Amino acid sequence: MRWGIVGTGAIARQFAAALARVPGARLAGVASRSPDRAAAFAREAGAPEAACVADAPALAALAAVEVLYVGTPHHCHEADACAAIAAGKPVLVEKPLAPDAAAARRIAEAARAAGVFAMEGLWSLCQPVYREAFARIAAGEIGEVRALAGNFAAPLAYDPASRFWDPAQGGGALLDRGVYLAALALEVMEDPRPVWASARRAPSGVDAATAFALEDAAGRQALLSVSLDSFGANEIVVEGTRGRCVFLEPVSNPPAYALRRAGPAGLAPPAPPQGLKAALRRHPLARRLERGLMRGSRWRPGGLEHEIAHVERCLAEGRGESPLVPLERSLQVLAILEAAAALAARPA
Numbered sequence: 001m002r003w004g005i006v007g008t009g010a011i012a013r014q015f016a017a018a019l020a021r022v023p024g025a026r027l028a029g030v031a032s033r034s035p036d037r038a039a040a041f042a043r044e045a046g047a048p049e050a051a052c053v054a055d056a057p058a059l060a061a062l063a064a065v066e067v068l069y070v071g072t073p074h075h076c077h078e079a080d081a082c083a084a085i086a087a088g089k090p091v092l093v094e095k096p097l098a099p100d101a102a103a104a105r106r107i108a109e110a111a112r113a114a115g116v117f118a119m120e121g122l123w124s125l126c127q128p129v130y131r132e133a134f135a136r137i138a139a140g141e142i143g144e145v146r147a148l149a150g151n152f153a154a155p156l157a158y159d160p161a162s163r164f165w166d167p168a169q170g171g172g173a174l175l176d177r178g179v180y181l182a183a184l185a186l187e188v189m190e191d192p193r194p195v196w197a198s199a200r201r202a203p204s205g206v207d208a209a210t211a212f213a214l215e216d217a218a219g220r221q222a223l224l225s226v227s228l229d230s231f232g233a234n235e236i237v238v239e240g241t242r243g244r245c246v247f248l249e250p251v252s253n254p255p256a257y258a259l260r261r262a263g264p265a266g267l268a269p270p271a272p273p274q275g276l277k278a279a280l281r282r283h284p285l286a287r288r289l290e291r292g293l294m295r296g297s298r299w300r301p302g303g304l305e306h307e308i309a310h311v312e313r314c315l316a317e318g319r320g321e322s323p324l325v326p327l328e329r330s331l332q333v334l335a336i337l338e339a340a341a342a343l344a345a346r347p348a
Contacts, residue, residue, distance in 0.1 A: 001312050002028035004065035004089075006056045006080050008041040011094055012071035016045035018304035025308055028066075031059040056080040060087035067315065069121070070094055073163040074170030078103040081118065085110045090117035092311050096179045097327075099170035101334040108327040117315060119322045120330040122183050123307040124252050131324075133245055133257045134187045141259060142240030145188045148222040149239075152177040152251045153209070153232030160204045164228055172206035174199070174337055174344075177226035180252055181236070182333045183325075185214055185222045188238055192216040194336060199344035202229070212340040253303040 003019060005012050005027065019025045027047035031054065032038035038052035053059050060068060060083050068084040070077055070093045077098050084091035085107075097120040098104040111118035124130060137145065156164055163169040164176060185192060197212035209227035225232065234249035243261035247254040314322050321327055 001025055001315070002064055002066045003308075004029035004031065004059040004062065004068045005041075005071060006031040006059060006068060007071035007076075008032045008034075008037050009071060009073075012069075013041070013044070015069055015071055015304055015308075016041070016047075018308055020046060021305040022308045022312070025312065028064045029053065029059050029062050031055050056083040057087070060084045060089045065089065067092070067117075067311065074099040074175065075168065078107055081107045082110050085114050085116045085118060088114065088116055090311070090315055092119050092121050092307070094121040095123075096120070096170075096175055096334060096337075097330040098334070099175065101331060101338055104331055104334050108331060111327065112320070115320060117311075117320055118327060119311060119314070119325050120327070121307060122179065122325045122330070123304050124180055125183060125187075125324050126306040126310045127253060127303060128306065129247070129254050129257055130184070130187075133247065133259070136259065137188060137238060137240070137245055141243065142238065142245055142261065143242030145220055145238060145240050147220065147239040148185050148188055148224075148236065150181040150184065150222070150224045150236040150251065151226075151232040151234055152180055153225065153227035153230050153234065154250075155231055156228050158202065158229070165202055165204045165206055167204060167206050171204070172202075172208075172210075173226040173228045174207050174210040174212075174341055176228070178210065178212070178224070178337050178340070179333055181222075181224040181226065182214075182336045183329065184236060184251075185224065186329060186332060189214065189216045189220050189222060190218060191332070192220070192222060192336065194340040194343055197340040197343035199341075200229075207341070207344065210340065210344055212343070214336065 005016060016027055019027055027045050027050050029051040030038040030042050033054060035052055042048055042050040051062055059065060067090040070080040072080055074096060077093050081091050081093045098107060159165055163171055165171045192214035195213050195215045199207040199210040202208040208229045211225040214222040234251045236247040236251055238245040246258045248256050
């Protein structure tokens with residue numbers, strides 16, 4: 001399909017690179033307030049022929065563009081997404097869908113009213129590793145789910161003008177990284193609610209780090225933490241009555257997961273060898289080396305192509321929403337984060 005990209009920042013560049021890995025997908029247009037930046041972006045993406053326009057409405061108006069990706073800062077998502085929807089163009093919006101639940105609901109209502117496909121770019125939910133593991137968990141391979149623990153913490157240099165640290169641009173750890181953990185918790189919990197939260201503030205006022213706990217009506221619990229100023233485990237563990245599932249770092253795009261079942265004494269036995277390569281990877285030295293290499297960059301290469309391919313399948317099937325990242329899931333996530341932020345803001 002022919003894609004238009006709104007924005008030319010880091011995530012937009014990663015998305016453009018991923019387009020080249022999806023057969024049949026190509027970049028047809030770029031929207032940026034700077035014509036020179038848009039043209040340079042298109043050349044870097046290997047699509048110098050792509051149309052360069054000033055904003056999302058102009059991009060959505062192009063006949064050559066079939067679907068839009070919004071890769072602008074959080075506070076621009078509503079206007080950019082609604083411009084695509086008003087033009088009748090399907091739209092994929094980088095996470096979070098909007099900086100707050102009210103704006104996200106307006107996007108969802110506009111898309112549903114117009115009958116236009118819209119999806120939040122929660123690429124992790126499209127990853128084969130997560131899809132396979134959650135299917136096994138749902139099938140009862142670790143028994144009944146009792147708890148989930150997750151961490152997404154990687155340090156960024158403090159810059160009050162950066163979208164990560166600027167409250168006007170929807171900055172803060174909870175909104176940027178808590179989205180992942182809340183969405184993944186919803187894979188194994190039913191309508192959870194925050195019961196505790198605590199935040200550490202940056203000089204700009206946004207949360208540099210937040211820890212929060214969730215609980216649902218079935219008694220399942222989640223303890224989650226996110227940070228912009230520290231380096232954490234960046235892993236998720238799902239605990240069940242008969243075993244556990246551990247997703248290796250990075251949490252956004254894990255290379256693998258380990259499923260362990262409890263033995264008679266309640267301890268999980270080691271996994272049986274699966275060939276020399278698998279045995280070597282389990283060696284402590286090899287694991288330290290692998291983790292050390294992963295820490296060299298914020299993201300593991302690849303992954304966005306699964307999200308792109310999923311959107312294209314949804315459109316080919318005539319779907320109005322994604323079955324993996326439905327709009328209601330995006331609204332639930334933002335409601336959870338807003339409730340956690342409110343708890344964290346209460347006086348001690």
